[in-house]
Amino acid sequence: MQIDTDLTGLFGITLAIVALLVRLPRVRNLPLRQKAALLAGAIIVVSIPVGGLSLAEFVRGITGDLSVFTLVLLAVSLARSLGGYALVGEMSRRAVLQAILLVAVLFYPLVLGIGMFDPYRLGYGNLWFMMALLGAAIWASLRSSALLALGLALAVAAWNAGWYESTNLWDYLIDPWLAIYAFASQVKYWLARLKVRKHA
Amino acid sequence: MPDVKRAISLGIVLVAFGFGLHKAWQQPNPSFGFKLPVVDPPVAQPVVAEKPPVRKRGRHRFRREDEPTVVVGRFDSHFASSHLHVQTHASSLIELKDGRIRAFWFSGSREGASDVTINSAVFDPARNEWSAEQVVASRVSTQRGLHRYIAKVGNPVAGRAEDGSLRLFYVTVSMGGWAGSSITMMTSRDEGETWSEPRRLITSSFINISTLVKGAPFLYADGSMGLPVYHEFFSKFAELLHFDAAGRVIDKQRLSKAGQGALQPVMLVESPQRALVLTRYSGPDNPHLARSIATEDGGQHWSVGKTSLPNPDAALTGVALPDGRLLAVLNHQEHGRDSLSLMTSADGGRHWKELRRLEEMRTVRDKKLDEHQCLSLVQGLLQNSDAHLAQAPATTLGEYLDSAKARVRAEGGCGFEFSYPYLIQARNGDFHLTYTWNRVFIKHVTFDQAWLDRHLKKGADAN
Numbered sequence: 001m002q003i004d005t006d007l008t009g010l011f012g013i014t015l016a017i018v019a020l021l022v023r024l025p026r027v028r029n030l031p032l033r034q035k036a037a038l039l040a041g042a043i044i045v046v047s048i049p050v051g052g053l054s055l056a057e058f059v060r061g062i063t064g065d066l067s068v069f070t071l072v073l074l075a076v077s078l079a080r081s082l083g084g085y086a087l088v089g090e091m092s093r094r095a096v097l098q099a100i101l102l103v104a105v106l107f108y109p110l111v112l113g114i115g116m117f118d119p120y121r122l123g124y125g126n127l128w129f130m131m132a133l134l135g136a137a138i139w140a141s142l143r144s145s146a147l148l149a150l151g152l153a154l155a156v157a158a159w160n161a162g163w164y165e166s167t168n169l170w171d172y173l174i175d176p177w178l179a180i181y182a183f184a185s186q187v188k189y190w191l192a193r194l195k196v197r198k199h200a
Numbered sequence: 201m202p203d204v205k206r207a208i209s210l211g212i213v214l215v216a217f218g219f220g221l222h223k224a225w226q227q228p229n230p231s232f233g234f235k236l237p238v239v240d241p242p243v244a245q246p247v248v249a250e251k252p253p254v255r256k257r258g259r260h261r262f263r264r265e266d267e268p269t270v271v272v273g274r275f276d277s278h279f280a281s282s283h284l285h286v287q288t289h290a291s292s293l294i295e296l297k298d299g300r301i302r303a304f305w306f307s308g309s310r311e312g313a314s315d316v317t318i319n320s321a322v323f324d325p326a327r328n329e330w331s332a333e334q335v336v337a338s339r340v341s342t343q344r345g346l347h348r349y350i351a352k353v354g355n356p357v358a359g360r361a362e363d364g365s366l367r368l369f370y371v372t373v374s375m376g377g378w379a380g381s382s383i384t385m386m387t388s389r390d391e392g393e394t395w396s397e398p399r400r401l402i403t404s405s406f407i408n409i410s411t412l413v414k415g416a417p418f419l420y421a422d423g424s425m426g427l428p429v430y431h432e433f434f435s436k437f438a439e440l441l442h443f444d445a446a447g448r449v450i451d452k453q454r455l456s457k458a459g460q461g462a463l464q465p466v467m468l469v470e471s472p473q474r475a476l477v478l479t480r481y482s483g484p485d486n487p488h489l490a491r492s493i494a495t496e497d498g499g500q501h502w503s504v505g506k507t508s509l510p511n512p513d514a515a516l517t518g519v520a521l522p523d524g525r526l527l528a529v530l531n532h533q534e535h536g537r538d539s540l541s542l543m544t545s546a547d548g549g550r551h552w553k554e555l556r557r558l559e560e561m562r563t564v565r566d567k568k569l570d571e572h573q574c575l576s577l578v579q580g581l582l583q584n585s586d587a588h589l590a591q592a593p594a595t596t597l598g599e600y601l602d603s604a605k606a607r608v609r610a611e612g613g614c615g616f617e618f619s620y621p622y623l624i625q626a627r628n629g630d631f632h633l634t635y636t637w638n639r640v641f642i643k644h645v646t647f648d649q650a651w652l653d654r655h656l657k658k659g660a661d662a663n
Contacts, residue, residue, distance in 0.1 A: 006347040052340065053349060061349025061374035064407040111405050113435030116456030120405050124451050125224035134217045141209040149209045153216035160219045166402035167448050169220075176406055 005165045010047070012066040013056045017046050019074040022081040035082060065164050067175040068155040069100065072147070092147045094189065095140075097182040099148060104179035107170075123168035130156070130169075230442045230451040233421035233498035234469045239522055241629030241649055273651025279586045280321055280330050280634055281642040283307055284603040288319075290515075291634040291642040292416065292622045294358040294366065296391045300324050301624075301632050304336065304356035304368065305642050311354070312377075314339055318356045318370050320392060323644060325630070329588075330644070336395060342372055342384055345398040349374050354381070357622075358392070359417025361425055365389050367447060369401075369413050369427060379432040380409045385447060401449055403441060409433055411441075414515055415466040416624070421498065424450075428465035428477065438465040438479050440499070457493045457502045461485075463513075468520040468528075468549070473498045476505060476520070476549045478528060482513045488534040490516055492549050507549050510534045517623040517633075525656075528552065529621040529633055538562050540618040540635060544656065555655045558633075558645060561616035574614035578604050585643055600641075607639045618643075 018039050021027060027038060046055040066074075073096070076087050111120045122129040133152055140149035155172040158164070164171060280303045281288045291305035301323040308316030321333040336356075343350040356370040366388040371381040383403060386395040403411040410433035417427045420442070427441040438458045442451035455465060461483025468476045479491045492505030509516075509530060514537050516530035525546050532541035532554060540559040543552045564577065582600050583590040589597055608614060621635040629649040637643040 010347060052344060057343075057347050058349040060347065061343075061351075062407075064409075065402075108406065112433065113431065113437055113460070116437070116454060118452070118454040121452055121454070123405075124449070125227040127221070127224050130217070130221055130224050134213070134221070137213040137217065138210065141206055141213055144206060146205060146209045149213050153213045156220035157216040160216070160223050164402070165400050166408075167450065168402065168405070170405045171402060171408075174405070 005162070008163050009060055009065040009165070010054075010056045012071055013060045013063065014043055014046055015071060015074050015078070016063075016066060017056065017059065018042055019078045019081070022078060028081060032082065039082075063177060064175065065166070065171070067178055068158045068163070068172045069096070069151045070175055070178045072151050072154060073178070073181075076147070088147045092145055094185075095145045096148045096151060097185050100174060100178055101182040101186055103174060104176075104182065107174065108176070108179065120168065120170055123170035125169070133169075227450070228444075231420050231422040231424060232500045233472050234475055235419040235421050235423065236469060236472065237625070238627055239625055239629055240627055271650050271654065273648050273654055274630075275645070275647040275651045276328070276587075277585050277643060277645045278323070278328075278330055278588070279637070279641045280323065280333075280644040281305060281307065281319070282321070282330070282333055283319070284599050285606070286603075287311060287607070287639050288642050289636050289639060290355045290414070290620050291636065292357040293624045293632055293634055294360065294392075295624065295626045295632075296322070297364075298391075299626065299628065301626065302358070302392050303330075303634055303642065303644070304358055304370075305634075305636075306354050306356065306370075307333075311639075312352050312373075314352060316353055318353055318368075322392075323632070323646075325646075336368065336392075337370065337384075337386065337398065339372075342398050346372075346384065346400050348400075351375065353384075354378065355412060355414055357413055357416060357427075359425055359427070361387075361447070362419065362423030362445065366392055367417070367425065368392075368395065369417070371412050376409075378412060381412045381432075382408050383411050383413055383429065383441075387447065399447070401441070403429070403449060403452060404431070406433070411439070412464075414464040414620075415517075416622070418467050418469055421472060426467070426499070428467050430463045430465060430479075432463070436461050436463055436482055438462045438477065440465075440467075453499075455479075455493055455502055457504050458491050459483075459504075462491045464515050466517055468518045468526055470520040470524060470526075470548070474548075475499065476526065477502070478507070478509075478516055478518055478549070480511055480513055480515055488512055490530065494548070505549055507552070509543065509552055512536060515620045517621045519623050519625050519631075521625070524548075527555075527623065527631070527652075529558070529623050529635070531619065533562065536562065536565070537619045538565060538616040540621065542633075544659065553659050555652075555659060559616075559618040561618075564614055564616075567614075569614040571609065574609060575601060575605060577614065578608055585637065585641075603640050604638055 079087050137149045137152040159169045159172045286307050287310050288305050288307045293303050304320045306316050307319045317335045318337040319333045320336045322331045339350050339353050350372050352373045354371045358368045368386045369383050372384045373380050383401045384398045386398050388395045402408050410431050411429050413429050415428035417425050425443045430438045438455040440453045444450045461481050462479040463482050465477045465479045476494045481491045490509040490511040492507040493502045494505040495502050511530050512535050514531045518528035520526050528543045531537045538561040541554050542556045544555050545552045617638050619636045623633045625631050631647050633645040634642050
């Protein structure tokens with residue numbers, strides 16, 4: 001079955017918009033029913049084409065499709081905002097973001113042309129790359145980093161199914177927006193720790 | 201409980217990676233080695249024969265009566281584009297199954313404007329004329345087909361896939377300048393009369409930006425298609441994309457030996473194992489030369505080539521001839537784009553010799569021509585470029601002149617630009633070249649094997 005990659009791409013963008021919307025202070029404090037109704041309305045609004053282009057399509061043009069890891073983190077965030085309960089622990093989430101930051105720091109300079117080795121090429125079904133990812137996923141499972149293990153597994157499953165237009169596994173693992181979020185999150189964490197030390 | 205969670209997590213990982221590894225294992229490795237384009241000239245090509253030119257002896261001109269008639273071959277030029285008062289740029293060519301030549305270029309109020317469209321026209325060698333141009337893709341049609349915002353379109357190139365269909369690649373930008381480009385692809389099964397919905401190629405991990413195309417696609421030995429592309433964001437380098445039969449990207453190879461600043465690679469396939477890539481150079485090194493890299497193993501490994509082609513960071517083009525010689529067309533100068541030369545190399549691209557100066561306007565660069573002098577010059581160039589214009593009514597010529605004036609006199613002087621050449625050899629051996637003529641027209645030059653042989657011989661005799 002051929003997956004419509006435009007639908008999956010737009011699904012990711014819509015999820016991001018909704019997940020960000022629900023984090024707004026005014027929306028966050030609404031009762032669950034009103035929150036759900038607002039989100040349903042938002043989904044319709046971002047999906048309706050105005051002048052031949054919907055808001056989701058406009059954003060997709062700027063951001064590109066979001067990686068599976070981003071979708072997983074957005075889904076976790078949405079569940080927490082809507083249901084008020086955390087699907088994963090803070091430690092597990094932090095471990096994922098730190099892993100993403102580490103990979104991004106090594107990966108993006110190389111793909112953008114610092115040096116002439118291009119790690120992006122490994123994403124076209126390189127077996128050694130897949131084996132290395134499998135090793136990382138097993139290690140994450142055994143270390144109880146379920147979110148990292150699940151993210152890797154879902155990314156590989158989505159690549160296998162042709163979820164997006166991309167035929168490259170890297171596009172399912174990471175995107176620059178996730179890397180920026182991971183960086184900002186890490187800086188926030190460091191600042192918070194500094195503050196605690198100062199008060200201690 | 202943690203053990204159950206661990207087991208579930210491990211189970212999901214093993215299942216997902218099991219399928220993933222199976223897919224990776226099943227994927228055929230990208231093949232290397234090249235398929236040579238078929239050139240099958242007719243046994244007796246129609247050639248133009250004429251008396252040799254008169255010679256000078258002192259003040260007298262003479263021609264010996266017994267002097268043999270020489271075969272001069274055919275050399276002709278036209279304007280491929282016909283829209284007036286627009287800017288045109290970045291043309292490319294492909295031969296159709298019936299021997300006609302289809303050209304593509306972009307055209308609009310200015311480069312990068314939202315009204316720019318990808319246009320196409322067909323040259324019929326039997327009638328020696330171009331059809332009217334038609335719009336193949338626009339910003340809006342691309343946006344609609346790709347389901348994402350598109351700000352501008354540019355640089356179309358076409359290739360023929362192994363199954364006979366045409367693939368048109370062009371760049372699209374959603375945000376920023378050309379460095380933010382991605383490649384979009386359309387397919388045609390009726391020689392370019394109609395096209396499929398556009399499809400976005402994902403070729404970069406950074407928001408899929410900064411993959412641009414200019415060089416002609418080529419075929420690998422197994423029939424899969426290769427496309428020379430380049431990257432411009434943060435740093436500049438040349439790359440090759442490799443597609444499977446369905447047009448999916450299966451590999452990307454960075455042409456690292458060409459170094460930083462190597463842009464707009466063009467592939468000159470010499471044999472199933474040998475090829476030369478020429479690129480423009482957009483870096484600080486002087487003297488300003490084109491860059492080259494070569495492969496001897498069908499594209500698996502590349503080594504730095506040595507070439508001595510002066511080039512002012514401007515697009516170039518070339519083809520490999522069946523006899524091993526190379527042809528290239530470029531601005532053979534270190535600064536400016538006001539001349540264009542046809543070059544040849546007999547030693548794999550190490551040394552090049554000019555066969556013919558196709559355009560030459562460096563001579564007027566520093567002359568302070570007034571508007572009347574400049575437009576007289578442009579009128580002569582227009583009439584020399586297209587025989588139809590030489591015989592056209594004054595009003596038609598006036599319209600063309602007016603179109604050209606907008607660019608040539610843009611800075612108040614008399615500035616010329618001949619750029620973005622694109623050369624192909626048709627199956628019958630004829631050569632077709634298009635290039636940007638002062639950003640207002642796409643000029644088409646065609647010559648045959650006899651014309652080329654005569655100029656090659658002339659060059660050899662000069663040595």
